[in-house]
Amino acid sequence: MLILQGEHFSMRKFGFVILCLVFCFNSSNFSKNTEQSLSFHPDSTYKELALSIDSVLSNKNLGSTQLSIAIYSLNEHKFIYEKNPDLPLKPASLTKLLTSFATYSLVSDTFNLRTQIYTDDNNIDDGIVNGNLYILGGGDCLMKLADLDELVQQIENLGIKKITGDIIADGRLYNGDNNRFAYSGDNDEVEPVAPISALTLEQNRFRIFVNSRVTSQSPKIQIIPNAGNVQVVSNVKIYAPAPAKKKSSKKKTKKSSSNFKIYEQNYGDRIPLDVALLSTYRNRISAHSKLKDDGTQIIYLSGTMPKNKNLGIQEFILSPNMSFASVFRNRLISNGINVSGKFDKVSKSTVIDYPNMKKIAEFARPLNELIKQMNKNSDNYLAENLFKFNGAIACKDTATVVSAKRLYDSIYSSIVKPEQLPILNDGSGLSRRNRASAYLLVNMLAKASQSKIFSSYVASLSIAGVDGTLAKRLRGTTAENNLMGKTGTHRDVSGLAGYIHNLDGEIYLFAYIFNGPNVGLYKNLENELSLILSNHTKYKLNEKPSN
Structure with missing residues (x-):
């Protein structure tokens, strides 16, 4: 068996804060008619530890x-x-x-995961990008909408008011299958994981809010992040709840009317950060998606919900690059920047000369x-x-x-x-x-x-x-x-x-x-x-x- 022959041990290497290496005993735990002394027994105590x-x-x-x-x-x-x-x-x-x-x-x-924005227009002094914006993904899987807004702010600070070309996402840092179950080669999935991508937004999950506080029989639906490559088809039916029971004189804790179904991680010991959003109605609404060849994701909702409720569900983002480009384009427009072109993703074979392009924004996250x-x-x-x-x-x-x-x-x-x-x-x-x-x-x-x-x-x-x-x-x-x-x-x-x-x-x-x-x-x-x-x-x- 191999035995590590490392460098000499140094307490400075550790995050443990050890104020004193002297073992102290409380003399009050022993009889007054005895005297105590300490002796050092390294080998014998190791044996006792093993026996324990x-x-x-x-x-x-x-x-x-x-x-x-x-x-x-x-x-x-x-x-x-x-x-x-x-x-x-x-x-x-x-x-x-x-x-x-x-x-x-x-x-x-000391490494930083960088999401960078480039343009093929090297002269933006006039406030106009006469060309495309390219979003180069560096593997930051913690990107949130607020981080996108920081990128947009950097572009605004350059005085850019108009972009004539497209918003194009480049997430080619990772190749091959983006599905963990597929690339692992396993026979059982154990637990689904969102698609793995070099450009990730909100951990590649859509939050879909379903509101039955409406006059029609169809609920109002909102999806976050709002991506242009997503269509929601709802078959959710609203029903009138049963008449309320006679109120008890006992004081009850008011329940929130806003509930949210999440993908819980059961394996790996992860702490469920969204546990407060779990719903008693969680099994009444379900979602599944289909991805078209052009990158359009169709989300089908089905189930029932009572009148005057807010429920929610999450669904994986199946086309991360397209959705990222679309959401970023929307954020640019909502911040007053005119974007003439569409959103798209870079094809596998496209060659882009980033070193000779102009970088106009960057978000860096410490590894x-x-x-x-x-x-x-x-x-x-x-x-x-x-x-x-x-x-x-x-x-x-x-x-x-x-x-x-x-x-x-x-x-x-x-x-x-x-x-x-x-x-x-x-x-x-x-x-x-x-x-x-x-x-x-x-x-x-x-x-x-x-x-x-x-x-x-x-x-x-x-x-x-x-x-x-x-x-x-x-x-x-x-x-x-x-x-x-x-x-x-x-x-x-x-x-x-x-x-x-x-x-x-x-x-x-x-x-x-x-x-x-x-x-x-x-x-x-x-x-x-x-x-x-x-x-x-x-x-x-x-x-x-x-x-």
């Missing part, structure tokens, strides 16, 4: 469970506990640790912002965008997905042996065919701790009892505000990996992966194992009778 872990695991019903566990002392530069460390298992969202580390290895933590949101909240959509981004920037193959896989092999072959390399078919861990071991993850975490990107990397992880997918776990324990890690969940997978320090300030790198039928049990096990680490100390209390 084995005891916890043996007391659980794990007969049908496959597991891989590895724990490494960063101070001592050695593994202190291993159980099937090389066993490749389904890692679920622990995959995101590998995806984000690959991204940082590729472009560093750290994306990775932090992805790891803390375990966001599958962001992870898949990074997967494609890694492949596109690495240029290890003409196909983006193949390039990403080759990048991962090249990065992780410097950390583990060839037979220990991960098998990754996507960036989020939704693929049930992904494989990784606890040993690989711990070695990767150790490699990260030796690199310049470590402060950014560790800052992207959830903090136990504080935020992200660990916000409600390990509260009121020594692991709270201590353990920094990444969770992983499928219906038959649970995992946890990250960094934690013990009572002496010693840093442990750990990874637990469980594959089996009892995810709830595995989560509890992860907590118990983490508490063994956070409560560990190499010091023992010696008691001597007083004279």
Whole structure:
């Protein structure tokens, strides 16, 4: 087995704030007729730690469970506990640790994702663009309407009042299929993910608002963002609600009349940010789409809703480039800029000489912002965008997905042996065919701790009892505000990996992966194992009778 031979451990490399490495005891917990002293027992306490872990695991019903566990002392530069460390298992969202580390290895933590606006008119001093505007996508999958408005403001600040040509979107940074299920090669989808694209707006989701406060039998429909390549066909029927029951004398909490159906992410532990919008009527309206060859998306709505209600539903943006160009054109016009041309997307074979064109606007988003949101909240959509981004920037193959896989092999072959390399078919861990071991993850975490990107990397992880997918776990324990890690969940997978320090300030790198039928049990096990680490100390209390 490989053992990491990293550079000398330095506490400055860590986001952990350790004010003191001296272990203090409260003398009031012991009898007054004894004297206490501390002795240092590193080897024996490691053995006791291992025995404690084995005891916890043996007391659980794990007969049908496959597991891989590895724990490494960063101070001592050695593994202190291993159980099937090389066993490749389904890692679920622990995959995101590998995806984000690959991204940082590729472009560093100071990189910005840029969305740029170019024109083929090099003379705009007259306030007129006599030509086209080109939107060049750089992989910013967090773009919102407000960000588009910032781009529009930059164009306005140049004094531009008119654009005679078209608004054209260029999202060719990523090639191949934009559907995660398709490019993963999986047999079961597990969970749908919005199309992955280098030009993304509102995470490639339309919000469709349906209002039955109308005099007709058809509801009023509003779609955000408002894209010209989208048509909505509604078969939603309005019905009169049943007569109100006699009011009770008991005071009731007023319910909101505005409800919204969302695509919930069930796998990957993501925190449902829109939970307040969930509706009791959520199953009464449904949507499905068809995409025409010309980029027009037709959204069909069906179902029923009561009179005088506001409901909503989300639908994926199936033609991201066309929709982005259309929405941007609309924002330009709404801000007083005359646009004579139409909206369109660049064809695959079109050659555009951007270096010799004039850049008139740019929106730059720090990569750290994306990775932090992805790891803390375990966001599958962001992870898949990074997967494609890694492949596109690495240029290890003409196909983006193949390039990403080759990048991962090249990065992780410097950390583990060839037979220990991960098998990754996507960036989020939704693929049930992904494989990784606890040993690989711990070695990767150790490699990260030796690199310049470590402060950014560790800052992207959830903090136990504080935020992200660990916000409600390990509260009121020594692991709270201590353990920094990444969770992983499928219906038959649970995992946890990250960094934690013990009572002496010693840093442990750990990874637990469980594959089996009892995810709830595995989560509890992860907590118990983490508490063994956070409560560990190499010091023992010696008691001597007083004279």
